[in-house]
Amino acid sequence: MATRLDGKALAAKRKAELACEVEKLNRKPGLAVILVGEDPASRVYVTSKRKDCEECGYYSEEYALPAETLEGELLGLIEELGRRENIHGILVQLPLPKGLDEKKILAAIPPEKDVDGFHAVNMGRLILGEEGFLPCTPAGVMELLDEYHIELEGKHCVVVGRSNIVGKPMALLLLQRNATVTVCHSRTKDLASFCRQADVLVAAVGKTGLITPDMVKEGAVVVDVAMNRNAEGKLCGDCEPTVYEKVSSYTPVPGGVGPMTRALLMENTMKACRMQGK
Ligand code: NAP
Numbered sequence: 188m189a190t191r192l193d194g195k196a197l198a199a200k201r202k203a204e205l206a207c208e209v210e211k212l213n214r215k216p217g218l219a220v221i222l223v224g225e226d227p228a229s230r231v232y233v234t235s236k237r238k239d240c241e242e243c244g245y246y247s248e249e250y251a252l253p254a255e256t257l258e259g260e261l262l263g264l265i266e267e268l269g270r271r272e273n274i275h276g277i278l279v280q281l282p283l284p285k286g287l288d289e290k291k292i293l294a295a296i297p298p299e300k301d302v303d304g305f306h307a308v309n310m311g312r313l314i315l316g317e318e319g320f321l322p323c324t325p326a327g328v329m330e331l332l333d334e335y336h337i338e339l340e341g342k343h344c345v346v347v348g349r350s351n352i353v354g355k356p357m358a359l360l361l362l363q364r365n366a367t368v369t370v371c372h373s374r375t376k377d378l379a380s381f382c383r384q385a386d387v388l389v390a391a392v393g394k395t396g397l398i399t400p401d402m403v404k405e406g407a408v409v410v411d412v413a414m415n416r417n418a419e420g421k422l423c424g425d426c427e428p429t430v431y432e433k434v435s436s437y438t439p440v441p442g443g444v445g446p447m448t449r450a451l452l453m454e455n456t457m458k459a460c461r462m463q464g465k
Pocket of ligand 1: 348349350351353354372373374375378391392393394397413414415445446448449
């Protein structure tokens with residue numbers, strides 16, 4: 188029977204630990220979340236971030252701006268939040284509506300308040316193996332693997348997906364842990380042959396049913412990052428559920444990586460608060 192890597196339980200534990208830590212501080216970690224436009228999925232994510240802040244005892248502010256917001260206005264808000272002492276973390280919910288330059292907006296967030304870990308400075312620190320803010324999803328995957336004592340050193344880890352927010356940082360974090368890492372993407376020829384070699388397979392694509400049992404080695408660890416909707420509208424990952432029958436451990440969708448991403452945002456906000464010392 189495969190082990191289910193329970194991200195929901197671990198995230199709840201982490202948030203409870205953070206709530207205890209807040210009680211010992213003489214201030215509250217503060218997170219500002221900016222949502223531009225009315226993307227329904229983004230709205231759900233922003234609401235859950237507010238709830239997480241409440242659960243951890245953090246101070247939070249939410250800015251819901253219309254899709255027509257001018258770049259200058261958004262940059263002005265980020266600059267103001269960057270100066271505020273009670274705001275330790277700033278998060279701009281992605282994707283941004285057309286007309287707003289994502290790179291420019293992310294670059295405007297001060298690196299010490301970049302709790303999403305998407306700023307070029309934090310990405311650079313990750314590549315160099317220096318201390319900084321790690322992107323929440325891959326960092327959450329690492330915490331989950333560690334919680335279940337999944338050995339990575341010398342293992343062949345195959346990451347499917349090379350986005351800046353998931354695939355690339357995931358590969359770097361695995362590399363830091365002395366895994367041998369292969370990164371696959373939409374131009375990879377014969378994806379199945381790479382996946383079959385994986386001791387640890389991380390699927391981060393966003394295509395329901397992409398990973399089928401014949402693509403997975405017996406006894407592998409499978410991490411499914413994706414959050415897709417199937418034909419019935421139910422949340423599901425990239426892996427066909429029958430994949431779980433031949434693996435040693437797997438992250439369920441929902442209840443695996445998703446809750447860990449949220450917990451890591453809270454951890455990063457606490458770290459920002461500690462680093463800023465006010
Ligand atoms: P993304 O930016 O769309 O990247 C998808 C990646 O998959 C790209 O690198 C793409 O390759 C690759 N790809 C597309 N089709 C492929 C195929 N047929 N075979 C192999 N690779 C293929 O997506 P993302 O932001 O990284 O997110 C990936 C998934 O994770 C989505 O389902 C998203 O909802 C989910 N997600 C979950 C969490 C969480 O907390 N659980 C957080 C973030 C994202 P190219 O680079 O060649 O285009």
